[in-house]
Amino acid sequence: MKGTLLFEQEKNIEAAMLNFKNTRTVYEELGKYGSIENQLLCRQRIEEVEPMIGFCSRKLGGSALQEHDLLDMEKEGPAYDLFKAKIEAVLSETRSQQAASMTEFNWLGRRFPITSAKTRVSILKAQQLEKDLNGAATEPIPADKKLAIFDKLFSAYHEARSCIRNDLASAGNAENIRDELNGLDKAVSAVLGLRTIERNQLLVTIAKSKFAKHRDEKNEKITKPEELVRLYDLLIQNTTDLTDLVSSGRDKNEEENAFVREYELKDLAFRAERCFYLAKSYSSVSKRAEAYALFSYAHSLADSALQELANSPHKTLIQDLEALSFNCRSNSCIEHATGIMEDESAPERLSKGVSTISLGDDKRKDTKYLLDILGSYESALGEQSAKAPCRISQFPPPFQSVPCNPIVLDMAYNTIEFPNLENRMKKEKKGLLRRFWG
Structure with a gap:
């Protein structure tokens, strides 16, 4: 409580950090004893104190947490609301100070001046998130956290584009200013498209790892080849949009030409990968001819x-393509052999199926x-391992x-007129009394 008070007053950050560290030490010792509930409670308190220690260390100029770690807090409460507000204030102040020295945006050998303070802050925020995304040299960032950083990165670049277009609307007829803003908007849009491709490649990597397992240990949904085909469709569309955007200028420099050429080759690699997983989807439904053609x-x-x-110099891409070429060759051979085996065994299966056809009721007699x-x-319940219903009575x-x-005989009977045979019938003899009584 003392550390929280000093933290809120911002009078003695060093004393606040010392109190938070002492709190963490006490909870660590208490967490070694007691029940599981007590250990979980102590661990929860330690997790609440850790971000505050990192914030105090940042204020004092020591080692600090990454920006996305400070802002990525899902817990709620008055203390956390205060902590988040202070984090946002400090980061905004830091970005504003850094943005004052940021005068231009560099992209593919071109420099675009930035005059708006809001645009500077948004671009600076995006660049800081890019450093957090790529600066994990000691410990790799988990995939789910990378996706969260990508979402914040896209939000920052969209905010920058919105500021640039607002400046374009208020620029009037000043051609020089409009040309600079159009160039800056094109560069920011290109960077946004590039990061979108990187995010989709990360999704492809996650889907491939699940597809290779075939059966996830956590009982999660199995990745189907159709999902990878859809992801590669997105990558092909993103690559096409990016190359069209970069090559839309009149006077392109060498860096822009090399960039367009590089992503045209990546587009070809994405198309090969898409075709491979499309063949996998046909193979999963036993369409051998289509799968063989697509693998080839x-x-x-x-x-x-x-x-x-x-x-x-892209060695990783070359290795991926070599592995893809080998897999395509091996899978095409497998599909070819499987198709021939199925064609040869088709008459045998057909004759076997015809021979097992019975017009009688043999199977039902056994039941x-x-x-x-x-x-x-x-027992009429069947085997315990079987999922068949109880055999009480056959229905229908x-x-x-x-x-x-x-019915033909009935119709014939109704149309025949038989002769009268009463005269041939033997008459019964009746006595006097029977005649009298009728």
């Missing part, structure tokens, strides 16, 4: 990209129902033949 086409696309990248065996002790009941006259 993906193999040709991968080989074409490898020829273009023969002298390229015993409870109503048929009431006089004997025999089987068809049975019923004796009846053919």
Whole structure:
């Protein structure tokens, strides 16, 4: 409580940090004893104190947490609201001080002046998030945290684009200012497109790892090849938009031409990967001919990209394409062999299926129902491991033949006129009394 009071008053940050550290030490010692609930409670208190220690260290100029770690707090409460407000205030002040010295934005060998303070702060925030995203040299950042940083990064660049376009609307007829703002807007949009491609590549990496496992240990949803096809569709669209944006200028420098060429080759690699997983989706439904054709086409696309990248410094991309080419070749051979085996065994399966067809009711005769065996002790539930329902009675009941006259004979009988045979019938003799009584 004393550390929180000093933290709120901002009078003695060093004393506040010392109190927070003592609090952390006490909770660490208490967490070693007691029940599990007590240990969890102590651990929760330690997690509440850790960000405040990092903030105090930042204020004192020592080692600090990353910006996304300070802002990425999901807990709520009065203390956390105060802490977040102070973090935002300090970071905004720091960005404003750094933005005062930021006068231009560099992109592919071109420099674009930045005159608006809001635009500077937004771009500076985005650049700081990029450093946090790529600056984890000691410990890798988890994928879910990277995705959260990407979301904040996109928000910062969208805010910068909004400020630039507001400046364009108020620029009037000043051609020089409008040209500079248009160039800055194009550069920021290109960086935004580039980061979008990186985010989608991260999603592809996550999906590939799940697809390779086939069965996730945490009972999560299995990644299907169709999902990877959709992700590669997004990557192809992002790459096309980015190359169109960068190549839209009249006078392109060497860096812009090299950038466009690089992403045209990446687009070819993305198309080969998409074709590979599209073939996987056809293979999963036993469409051998389509899968074989798509694997062969993906193999040709991968080989074409490898020829273009023969002298390229992108070793990782070359290794991925070599692995893709090998997988396409092996999978096409497997699909070819499987298709031939299925074609050869098709007549045998057909004849076997025809031979097992029966017009009788043999299978039903083997099945015993409870109503048929009431006089004997025999289970009608089936095996315990089986999921079949109880065999109480057959429903719907089987068809049975019923004796009846053919309708043709009935019609013939109704149309025949039989002769009168009363004169041939033997007359019964009756006595006097029977005649009298009728």
